Amino acid sequence: MAKLNTLLAVAAGATVWAAHHVAGSSSPGGNDLQNLKQQLSSCASVYYPGSTGFENATTRWSVLDEPKVNVVVSPCTENDVAEAVKYANKQGLPFLVYNGVHGALVSLGKMTHGVGIAMNQLSSVQVAEDGKTATMGGGTMSKVVTDKLWAAGKQTVTGTCECVSLLGPALGGGHGWLQGHHGLVADQFVSMNVVLANGTLTTIDSNSDLFWAMKGAGHNFGIVTSLTSKIYDIEHTDWAIETIIFSGDKVEAVYQAANDYLVKNGTQPADVSNWSYWMNNPDADPHNPVIVFYIIQEGVQAVDPVYTEPFHNLGPISVTPQSGTYKDLANWTGIALESPPCQKVGMANPRFPIYLESYNITAQKKAWDLYAPAVRGSSPFNNSIFMFEGYPVEGVHDVAASSSAFAFRSENLLAAPLINYIPAGDLAEEAAQLGNQLRDTLWAATGRKDFRAYINYAYGNETFEQIYGAEKWRQDRLHFLKKKYDPENKFGFYAPIV
Incomplete structure (x- = not known):
């Protein structure tokens, strides 16, 4: 509770820290926030309650059992995500990712305070030279992926709803219009950069045991800051x-x-x-x-x-x-x-x-x-x-x-x-x-x-x-990986593995 009170005091006493700068604060915990800012890129944003940025980041499509946070970090580099997690861990605060209109589980309501990480600035689509893969930022919306790839004569499996992110549905499998040809959104994964519960930013692919878990239970294991996905030539425009x-x-x-x-x-x-x-x-x-x-x-x-x-x-x-x-x-x-x-x-x-x-x-x-x-x-x-x-x-x-x-x-x-x-x-x-x-x-x-x-x-x-799933081998594998990569259950608000 002391940590929460400190954060509330900072939020109440600080000028909104947004866009490219932060006002100094002598409030309790102000030095910690200044230290965080020094670790973030110059284009990162941090918002407090009462600011437009905070409201935009935390307003949800479903208000049932909404999660609550006291500060929102809006990273604009992948390393910013890692620094936000490290900051939350250092302060003993929970954290939660915001990434498009996705998810309405009542378990999210267990997030009663802490740090929100809004992924909207991490939006990008880069098609590889060979035209077989594309790398997308972790906060890229499904519509952006579709539109950017379409302009390049390409497509891939995404969620069907335009206001969800690519990764939100994908980490739970992800159904889409093109799955009859190519499988689920998660089946397109080639590699990803992911921030783990301890704040480590690492790259994983099929050689990592964690890769299996990210394809269907990923909300419980890390924050994907970028994803390289299979893409395909457009076969039919009609x-x-x-x-x-x-x-x-x-x-x-x-x-x-x-x-x-x-x-x-x-x-x-x-x-x-x-x-x-x-x-x-x-x-x-x-x-x-x-x-x-x-x-x-x-x-x-x-x-x-x-x-x-x-x-x-x-x-x-x-x-x-x-x-x-x-x-x-x-x-x-x-x-x-x-x-x-x-x-x-x-x-x-x-x-x-x-x-x-x-x-x-x-x-x-x-x-x-x-x-x-x-x-x-x-x-x-x-x-x-x-x-x-x-x-x-x-x-x-x-x-x-x-x-x-x-x-x-x-x-x-x-x-x-x-x-x-x-x-x-x-x-x-x-x-x-x-x-x-x-x-x-x-x-x-x-x-x-x-x-x-x-x-x-x-x-x-x-x-x-x-x-x-009911298979014992599947449950055992998930529990083993959870204990290995997130033993303190930092990622425990979205359909938690416990």
Whole structure:
């Protein structure tokens, strides 16, 4: 507590230290901060509560159980990250990385004070001369990676949402539109510079035992300051989508068709994705939520009727075809920078993910009957979305399960209710109850002893096995590496390995 009081006193008494300079301070701990500044590059920034920089760095897309910090360091070199960690360790303070709109685990709320490290200045994309790899700064956003590579005639697997960083999803595996060809985002890793819990900046690749852990459990082991990733020539500039909207009474027929014509027991073509949202859309139905179903295809200007006609035959409310390029996908599916899910407007956004092999039609109907009345009309949860993500999986399945800490390569579908609300009263408990009930409804139909959850969507009540896998060898390896590289659990706020 003495360390916290010292830091609070410094924060209260100091002039905002930002951009290229810091004002002197005679407050307790001021000398320590001056020493930190001397170790940082001239373009590094440090922000205190009350400054615009602090607010911008710490405002989150989900306000449920927000982490709290007393000072934010914004590094602009990789060594700055190491110095920030060393400073926090010297002061006996916890630290936490901020890197795009990512993660809403309630475990983050255990961060009640300390040092925030905002990675936004570490944004860069450099394509290698041979055109086979690119090196990206640790704070680079997925959209920046896509745009920079596209301009160079290249592409790689990134997260689908434009407001997440490249590394945020990647350290938990990372799903993306191109995974049917190339595997997960983490499967693209070639090497990385990473700051360890003790503040050491080191370079690792497949020769390091830590490399395995960074591919699926990386949030628990270090701060990636730069990443070298595989990249690929753009094979197809054309992409197409059909957005097909259905009323809720079609839920069984829609997901039976999805199983029959798209999922196909994990044999979905590498160039086709199916996504769907359960959500309120007053233009489609002013009184009830609807099913917004997307069929996306690569290399065409119109989605092949072999995939779309079975859905047309079900009597949808509307059908909207569009064509463009890979860069249009986020906008089409409502996850572009300007889309509602990317805005920081004081909403809570807990998710409750579960992996599935196929849609269980009975369970989909039960889940709909639970979800629809809970979110319709004037419900405080009426901006919620139940997400069903059906990426092509061939590239993910082709990578050996033992090659990374990501544990769930055999799965074909990712489902997750996102319960959106403005915090008030008992809504957090009600939202958690609804989200868990929806997940449990789908889980019960799998016949499995346990459900399997995507770490990047996790709520925070999932068990170690549900996030990192039930195999004993996998658990033992993670615990061994955690003890080796982070024995004091410095990286312990995001789906912690304990």
